[in-house]
Amino acid sequence: MKIGVLGCGWLGLPLTTHLKNEKNKVSGTTTQQEKLSLLENEGIKAFQIEITPKLIKGDIGSFLENLDALIIDFPPRIRSRSSDLFLEEMNLLINKLNQYKKIQKIIYISSTSVFKDTEGFKTYDEAYLFSDYERKDNPLLKAENLLLENLGKRLKVLRCGGLIGHDRHPVKYLSGRKDIANPDAPVNMTYQKDAILICQELINNFDKLENYVFHAVHPEEISRKEFYQKAAQDFSLEKLEFDHQKKQKGKRILSTHTLNQLNIEMK
Template structure:
């Protein structure tokens, strides 16, 4: 039995906490919404109201981290896509992580799992693995990479970085937003997706096998084209088919997860996709 703190009990963090509880771990979970505290408590999670800001951190962070062996950081950057580093809000997410670091150092947390994204690789036309040099193009990708490095370089705890592809689940699928749209770009670009169930299963495997000081790409090992995949999913869900541009795709990025399959001996649950 382990004591685990999950910073960010949202779409992924909440079901992850519930799964860890099923395995008889003790779980603390944070939210920024007072209304969600009762939801966490009802699920058996020790709830905390924690706001991680670029200038400060809630006083509750100390109790949230207290007695926990493992910290899982699952908070999105929430940055405007076109924001540049020259804006007044430069490195907002990075500053949040920097503000969090001293509290981790003062706690007994020695293992950190940071949920990141394959957006740190940009859209190079290539096969991407963990040895690929990141080259983020979006603001969120740039700040995620900086946050990764800040955590990895800290010698007070061990950090594992988990870079997820596009997130999907029973209640979350991009085809619902693409349905009926026309002239969609990059019809031949391969999809790089991962299901919520696999996200949780991989995190469980990392914790159970104590795989720290690692970087893992987490993307399901099937990569049909955007046009093939979303057309088929729209048909399955009886949605208006999306229409793609006839122009050739200029993105051929395929993110590989061989390391997860080999090091963790993890089997992706393709039936859910």
């Protein structure tokens, strides 16, 4: 199968390597010229492409042509700029994808940030129906809906939680902190290896899957305090202290349907 990965970052790069090792012909994109050789050295056909609100820079036509499947994995960057710019980028991409109807398997890597934190630690699953209030000021959900409305059965959405792997752990940014919020809130982590496996199985089973939305959050039920304290010990980091005085907010994300549908067990 010919598979393209649009955005070879922390998740996208090892994903291309994994898909290639599974005997697929894989292409990948990066915004950085110096990263092209890194992709090519892994046996990936590399393209320098950048999606901006006004235009797509680079030869995206050559990247998309002849693909059987596409995985979209580029950051929305809505914390550092207007969310309208991100949605403009998605519209540009949708218009381009509609010129390549041969690509019938498209996976969009989204985020569990589409769900709001609540004081009661609300639980969300793949079938959750959003209220009008929850849809308001929710650019990530708007992006998902834009894609679903325009691409229809060609699309699956995969929501990831906090990304974690052997070279990336959020506790490293908390070392020595004495005011960590929401200690009792659930942790919703997505391990790199699990996200890669789920992407592969979504492609393999694409035509059999009736649902459009999937989750890649590890099922372990553990609080932020437990999770980060254990990690701080494992990495021999300075002791962490948590704020139990302020009202706490959080959420619990379930991936049960996804794991059952794909017959995957996260360890």
